[in-house]
């Protein structure tokens with residue numbers, strides 16, 4: 328991690344900060360399919376004031392709605408991605424929808440794929456309960472990002488009953 332920071336600093340020094348656009352992505356998760364699945368893509372996290380813009384572009388999904396969450400561990404090593412643990416929940420709240428105040432910090436709701444299995448989602452979430460700093464209990468950096476087989480019902484505790492994990496990625500600072 329220290330090596331990475333030094334590398335980033337030298338890029339800034341060489342380019343005179345021009346590559347560091349405040350509206351560009353500050354963190355990215357490259358989503359890879361779990362065993363037997365085809366879902367993949369990229370999810371970018373862009374800081375806009377006190378909001379975080381989540382920009383997800385996925386392919387290879389079954390058509391329809393799929394639960395979409397930040398999970399507590401940035402570990403996609405298990406074939407079914409269960410290694411990513413449960414939902415990221417830095418404030419100790421119940422599971423809910425991204426529209427509710429009472430929800431896990433990692434509850435991003437659902438992402439919906441079209442008939443071709445393609446899904447694009449742009450949403451903003453407040454940076455009050457989570458952040459994108461390099462470390463700290465509320466940071467999403469180094470956490471897992473999961474797309475599920477089934478829709479999140481926003482009610483079932485603590486998972487939203489979203490079923491199996493189709494794709495997994497680790498949220499990494501750019």
Ligand code: CU
Pocket residue numbers: 394395396397398414473475489
């Ligand atoms: Cu999940």
Ligand code: ZN
Pocket residue numbers: 396414421422423430431433434485486487
């Ligand atoms: Zn949750």
